[in-house]
Amino acid sequence: MAKAPIIIVGAGVSALWCALRLHPTPCVILSPAILGRACASSWAQGGIASALGPDDSPLLHAEDTIRAGAGLVDTDAALALARLGPVEIKTLFDMGVPFDVDQAGDLILNLEGAHSRPRVARVTGDAAGKAIMTTLITQVRVSDHIHVREKWSAHGLLRDARGHICGVLAKSPDGGIEQLLGRAVVLATGGVGGLYATTTNPREVWGAGMAMAALAGAEILDPEFVQFHPTAMALNRTPAPLASEALRGAGAQILNGHGEAFMAQYDGMGDLAPRDVVARAVAKEIQAGRGAFLDARLAIGAQFPELFPSAFAACMENGIDPREDVIPIAPAAHSLMGGIATDSDGRTTLPGLWAIGECAGTGAHGGNRLASNSLLECLVMGHRAAYQLADMDAQARKGVQALPLAPLPAEGMMRLRRAMSAHAGVVRNARDLQSVIELVDALEAQHGTTGPTIVARLIAGAALRREESRGAHYRSDFPHPHEVPEHSALTLRDLEEVLPQAEQA
Numbered sequence: 001m002a003k004a005p006i007i008i009v010g011a012g013v014s015a016l017w018c019a020l021r022l023h024p025t026p027c028v029i030l031s032p033a034i035l036g037r038a039c040a041s042s043w044a045q046g047g048i049a050s051a052l053g054p055d056d057s058p059l060l061h062a063e064d065t066i067r068a069g070a071g072l073v074d075t076d077a078a079l080a081l082a083r084l085g086p087v088e089i090k091t092l093f094d095m096g097v098p099f100d101v102d103q104a105g106d107l108i109l110n111l112e113g114a115h116s117r118p119r120v121a122r123v124t125g126d127a128a129g130k131a132i133m134t135t136l137i138t139q140v141r142v143s144d145h146i147h148v149r150e151k152w153s154a155h156g157l158l159r160d161a162r163g164h165i166c167g168v169l170a171k172s173p174d175g176g177i178e179q180l181l182g183r184a185v186v187l188a189t190g191g192v193g194g195l196y197a198t199t200t201n202p203r204e205v206w207g208a209g210m211a212m213a214a215l216a217g218a219e220i221l222d223p224e225f226v227q228f229h230p231t232a233m234a235l236n237r238t239p240a241p242l243a244s245e246a247l248r249g250a251g252a253q254i255l256n257g258h259g260e261a262f263m264a265q266y267d268g269m270g271d272l273a274p275r276d277v278v279a280r281a282v283a284k285e286i287q288a289g290r291g292a293f294l295d296a297r298l299a300i301g302a303q304f305p306e307l308f309p310s311a312f313a314a315c316m317e318n319g320i321d322p323r324e325d326v327i328p329i330a331p332a333a334h335s336l337m338g339g340i341a342t343d344s345d346g347r348t349t350l351p352g353l354w355a356i357g358e359c360a361g362t363g364a365h366g367g368n369r370l371a372s373n374s375l376l377e378c379l380v381m382g383h384r385a386a387y388q389l390a391d392m393d394a395q396a397r398k399g400v401q402a403l404p405l406a407p408l409p410a411e412g413m414m415r416l417r418r419a420m421s422a423h424a425g426v427v428r429n430a431r432d433l434q435s436v437i438e439l440v441d442a443l444e445a446q447h448g449t450t451g452p453t454i455v456a457r458l459i460a461g462a463a464l465r466r467e468e469s470r471g472a473h474y475r476s477d478f479p480h481p482h483e484v485p486e487h488s489a490l491t492l493r494d495l496e497e498v499l500p501q502a503e504q505a
Contacts, residue, residue: 003025003026003183003394004026004181004182004183004394005025005026005027005028005147005182005183006022006025006026006027006028006182006183006184006185006186006389006392007027007028007030007167007168007180007182007184007185007186008027008028008029008030008186008188009030009154009168009185009186009187009188009189009209010029010030010031010187010188010189010190010209010357010359011029011030011031011032011033011035011036011039011148011188012039012040012133012188012190012357012378013129013132013133013136013357013375013378013379013382014188014356014357014358014377014378014379014381014382015029015186015188015356015357015382016029016035016133016136016137016139016140016382017088017136017378017379017382017383017386018186018188018356018382018383018385018386018389019140019143019146019386020136020139020140020143020146020386021382021383021386021387022145022146022386022389022390023143023145024145025145025386025389025390025391026145026146026147027145027146027147028146028147028148028149028180028182029140029146029147029148029149030149030152030153030154030168030170030180031148031149031150031151031152032151032152032153032204033150033151033204034150034151035133035137035140035141035148035150036130036133036134036137039133039190039202040129040190040191040193040200040201040202040205040358047110047112047120047121047122047123047128047246047372047375048085048089048120048121048128048132048372048375048376048379049061049085049112049115049119049120049121049370049371049372049373049376050082050085050086050088050089050119050121050376051082051085051086051117051119052086052089052107052109052119052121053109053117053118053119055117056109056117056118056119058079058082058083058085058086059079059082060116060117061081061082061085061117061119062075062078062079062081062082062083063116064114064115064116064117064370065078065081065082065364065365065366065370065373066078066366067114068114068274068366068368068369068370069337069365069366069367069368069369069370069471070276070366070367070368070470070471070481070485071366071367071470071481071485072222072225072363072366072367072470072471072485072487073363073364073365073366074362074363074364074366076344077344077362077363077364078364080344080364080380080384081364081373081376081377081380084380084383084384085376085379085380088376088379088380088383089107089121089376089379092132092135092379093107095135095139096135097123097131097132097135098123098124098131099121099122099123099128100121100122100123100124100125107121108121108122109121110122110246110249110250111249111272112245112246112248112249112272112371112372113245113248113249113269113271113272113273113274113275113278113371114269114272114273114274114275114370114371115370115371120246120249120371120372122246124309125246125306125307125308125309125310126244126246126247126308126309126310126311127309127310128375129375130310132375149170149172151172151173152170152171152172152173153170153171153208154168154169154170154171154189154208154212155168155169155170155171155177155404155405156168156169156212156215156402156403156404156405157169157185157212157213157215157216157353157403158179158180158181158400158401158402158403159216159400159401159403160395160397160398160399160400160401161398161399161400161401162351163350163351164350164351164352164395165184165185165216165350165351165352165353166181166182166185166352166395166397166400167179167180167181167182167185167397167400168180168182168185168212169402169403169404169405179400179402181397181400183352183389183392183393183394183395184352184353184354184389184392185352185353185354186346186354186355186356186385186389187209187212187213187340187353187354187355187356187359187360188209188355188356188357188359188382189205189207189208189209189210189357189359190205190209190357190358190359191205191207191334191335191336191339191358191359192205192206192207192210192223192226192333192336192455192459193205193206193239193332193333193334193335193336194206194207194417195207195333195416195417195420195452195455195456195459196226196332196333196417196420196421196425197238197417197418197420197421197422198232198238198240198330198331198332198333198421199238199239199240199332199333199334200229200232200239200240200241200242200332200333200334201239201333201334202239203238203239206451206452206455207336207359207451207452207455208405208451209339209340209355209359210223210339210340210359210454210455210458211405211451211452211454211455212403212405212451213340213348213350213353213355214340214454214455214458214491214492215403215405215449215454215492216350216353216403217350217491217492217493218340218341218348218349218350218353218491219340219341219348219349219489219490219491220338220339220340220341220361220458220462220488220489220490220491220492221338221339221340221341221361221363221487221488221489222337222338222339222361222367222462222487222488222489223336223338223339223361223455223458223459223462223488224338224459224462224463224466224473224488225336225337225338225365225366225367225368225471225472225473226333226335226336226337226424226459226472227275227276227279227333227334227335227336227337227368227369227472228275228276228279228331228332228333228334228425228426228472229242229275229279229331229332229334229335230254230275230278230279230281230282230329230331231243231244231245231247231248231254231278231282231294231329232329232330232331232332232334233311233314233315233318233327233328233329234328234329234330235314235318235320235328237318239332240330240332241310241311241314241315242311242314243294243311243327243329244308244310244311245275245371245372246308247294247296247300247308247311248271248272248294249272250296250299250300250307251296251298251299251300252271252294252295252296252299252300253271253294253295253299254271254278254281254282254292254293254294254295254329255292255293255294255295255326256285256290256291256292256293257290257291257292257293258290260290262281262285263278263281265281266278266280266281267281274368274370275334275368275369275371275472276367276368276471276472276474279331279426279472280426280427280474282329282330282331283330283331283426283427286330291328292328292329292330293326293327293328293329294326294327294329295326295327296322296323296327297322297323297324297325297326300322300323301323302323304322304323305323315327331425331426333420333421333425335358335369335374336358336359337361337365337366337367337368337369337471337472338361338462338488339355339358339359339360339361340355340359340360340361341361341489342354342355342356342360342361342362344362344384345381345384345385345387345388346360346362346381346384346385346388347388354385354389356378356381356382356385357377357378357381357382358374358377358378360381362377362381363487364377365377366471367470367471367472367473367485368471368472405450405451405454406447406448406449406450406451407450407451408443408447408450408451408452408453409447412443412446412447412450412452413452415439415443416439416440416443416452416453416456419435419436419439419456420436420456420459420460423435423436423460424436424456424459424460424463426474427474427475427476428463428473428474428475428476429475429476429477430464430475430477433460433463433464434464436456436460437457437460437461437464439456440453440456440457440460454492457492457495458490458492458495461490461495462488462490462495463475465488465490466488468480468481468482469481470482470485
């Protein structure tokens with residue numbers, strides 16, 4: 001390549017969309033696996049939310065996003081997401097993504113939790129992520145401005161003498177380490193679900209981008225807000241297969257083991273209440289010994305294989321026929337609402353470093369993500385970042401410093417995952433959160449500061465500092481929200497202040 005490239009770390013929807021939109025600016029994609037594999041984007045089932053219906057508008061979509069976000073949504077970010085989304089979906093449609101359409105060729109729009117209008121575009125019921133990724137991968141492979149390094153991963157950032165991020169430490173398939181320099185680095189590494197024992201994410205997706213950024217001194221926004229999907233299939237599998245929100249949008253009901261439809265007792269919106277409400281209700285029923293199940297027998301029945309093939313296959317592989325049986329469910333770590341703090345174009349607080357997709361904290365989701373807004377954000381922010389990056393000039397690099405991210409051995413990772421699910425999950429309290437921090441201290445005393453311990457410290461530390469319940473963050477010892485919503489904006493250094501306070505609690 002004649003010009004220094006933009007380096008994109010990650011290979012999900014946000015990464016690929018950003019790369020395509022950068023044309024003709026040269027870029028390198030570091031994909032830790034073959035494109036499309038071990039990627040949470042490929043597993044996204046619900047679809048993409050956007051105001052495309054005749055009785056809908058971007059303003060209504062933004063209002064629903066703000067309402068679901070528990071007082072913490074950045075209004076401008078929500079409006080940008082809602083206004084720019086329809087253009088991105090139309091572009092995907094024109095590129096050949098086979099969205100579900102009616103006989104007239106118009107998009108079929110579906111209703112999901114906390115949406116006031118049907119606005120979720122799907123593919124074959126529950127295969128949106130896979131279909132979008134397949135289309136984008138095809139486009140990426142024929143784009144001569146994109147160089148894909150498959151089975152390459154980033155293990156730290158490079159910083160020059162001016163404090164600008166100027167590249168990454170790239171690990172090759174044979175284990176070799178290379179200093180890969182570029183005009184800018186875009187982190188598109190996904191969420192943190194793999195840091196939990198029960199998750200819908202690939203285990204490899206544990207927050208590496210956040211760890212790299214935090215180690216370099218970047219500000220992190222609201223890391224305590226981890227969304228737990230209320231209807232992951234409880235099948236003793238990791239990742240847990242997802243019973244998509246679209247199933248409830250189609251009429252499936254959540255029941256306990258006594259056959260009671262209990263959600264109306266917890267929220268007036270019933271089965272389509274915001275995810276944090278449903279997740280806590282499901283967790284409470286399970287904890288009380290009544291269990292929780294999704295019943296699609298009457299609402300979907302014989303049409304299940306054709307309407308929701310991904311969920312149907314997961315059920316059948318585990319001896320459950322959802323046309324005749326109820327599906328056991330449980331909450332599972334699903335998506336991150338916070339992340340590396342960015343502006344509306346993806347710039348982080350460190351010059352030269354950008355973040356897009358789930359690893360980025362734009363403020364668009366607040367304390368609770370509205371269903372099917374995540375793929376939408378990947379597209380909108382991938383495009384906005386590319387627009388700004390395309391004309392960035394290369395800078396002379398002097399005194400390049402590597403900031404390597406150490407791994408956590410498998411045994412330590414297993415202990416950390418169990419602790420995060422048990423003590424930093426759907427319901428939290430000071431004692432449990434402090435026990436996570438104590439485990440992080442012990443692991444770092446043994447192994448040094450590692451990527452997973454950095455992310456766990458950020459989540460548990462911010463959760464410990466937030467002495468209220470809001471959105472997906474619920475403290476049993478502080479069950480009520482503060483009157484004035486406030487963001488957690490912190491660096492890794494700020495968390496040094498948490499430990500003395502926590503020890504006194």
